[in-house]
Amino acid sequence: MAGQPRGGEVACGFPTPLNGDAMTLQPLDDTAIYDIYISSRASACLAVGVRLGLFAGLEERPAHASEVAERFGVSARGADALLVSLHALRLLVRDERGYRPTPEAVEYLVPGRPKSLCGLIELEFDAFLSPERLLRSVQSGEGAVYDGDEVWGAHDADPERAARFTKAMHSISARPAAALAQSIDFSNSRCVLEVGGGSGVYLMELLRSHRHLRAVLMDLPEVCKQTGLRIEQVHAESPEVGFLDRLDLAPGDMFRDQLPGSPDVILFSQILHDWSLEQGRELLASAFDALPSGGRVLVHEKLLNDERSGPPANALVTLDMLFWTEGQQLTFGEVRTMMSDVGFREPRLQPTVGYWSVVEAWK
Incomplete structure (x- = not known):
């Protein structure tokens, strides 16, 4: 009939089925x-x-x-x-x-x-990711957390800011640190170096769980000052663990300075995601050079799946990386490739707790 739509055309905003039958569309849920x-x-x-x-x-x-x-x-x-x-x-x-x-x-x-x-949540008052700040970072591709100042230099220059950030990272790491100490076999290990070790929460958990280990923590000088105070406090609460005798602090720049100590295990926890893939590869190459044959590297991160489609909580942290750093959340495939590129063998993935996983590889 003239004036009627043919099958597939639109009448009153709704598609008409090709067979001419009535078709009911449910409104999309918001x-x-x-x-x-x-x-x-x-x-x-x-x-x-x-x-x-x-x-x-x-x-x-x-x-x-x-x-x-x-x-x-x-x-x-x-x-x-x-x-x-x-x-x-x-x-x-x-x-x-x-x-x-x-x-x-x-x-x-x-x-x-x-x-x-609480330390992590309190950081929201200093560095809340507002739509305005996120837009600025999305448009520029650069961090906006400290009005564009480079994060690590800002921390080394401002003890109070460094203390707040270190407290926040300690806060987010306490549960994963305890899980990592129980997830990896350290029975044949001797000394663990943590690069960018922050508050020392990971190494203190390792030393508490594995009494034969020694440890070295490398971080920026101002962070090491804060960490030294924290270690003394924890040692006073648990002197039997011997933190002061078994944990050494090594102030330094992980990109410019040789990695310290004589470790047979090197740990990067939430470090590689702060940097570009090229810089991550550079850090892993330094670790390879510092380890003996048979030594291990551990990368502990909240990883994305290899399709980069989730989990949502880890995907959203990519926005934090854009806002704070030069990095991004990584996939296991990306970590495995970086490790293999610098000579590590047999990278393997193991979930630890919550959204966290560790990638372990050998020299």
Whole structure:
């Protein structure tokens, strides 16, 4: 009939089936997109809860919104909004006594706990990845975290900034460090060198779990000063481990200086992702040169799958790398290729905990 669309043409905005039968189209669901959009509020809410000491305070004494406002120095309206959100995010539970943290919140959101993430979360106040800052980095291809200043030089020049960053990296590494110490066989190893060792959390876990090992930590001079204080503190708490006798600090530049000590294992944890593939290859070549025949290199990272399609949490860290550094999150294939290029043999992948995996190879 004249005026009717033929099969496959559009009537009133909907496609007509070729057989002429009516076709019902369901509207596309926007829920997943909205959840992504609103997720920034969740991270902000988490950071505010940590900054206020809410999780520690409510572990000590649960409270309703009105008491939370009084105890933590916030408005009644603000307390209610924060508590409702943290409850919905399953970080707080509520009963007749009021709000209190979940077991996971106690484990990871109370300062001073061995695996606390508070140092990492507090960094959001200094270096929040806002849309404006991300856009600047996406357009320029360069970091924007310190108004364009190179991160590692900024840390070496500013002790307070270095301390905050080192605390954050210690925070994110505590659980993976404990897992790595149990995931790799160190029974025939003698000395572990960690390049870019930060707070020393990995080496202290290794020394605690493997009493025959010695260790050397290499990092920038200002970081080593902070780490020395941390090691003394931990040694005072656990003198039987002998941290001061078994762990040496070696201030230096991993690109310019020869790798120190006489290690038979060299560890890079969350180091290669800070740099370009070429720079990563350079670091692995230095490790190869420093190791004896039969020595091992360990690369501990939150890796992408080889299709670079996930997992989402690791893919999103690529944005942090763009914002902070010259690097990107790596795949196992990329790490394996870099290792093989400089002479390491038999690279193999082993998951450790959560989003983390270790790649192990031999000289």
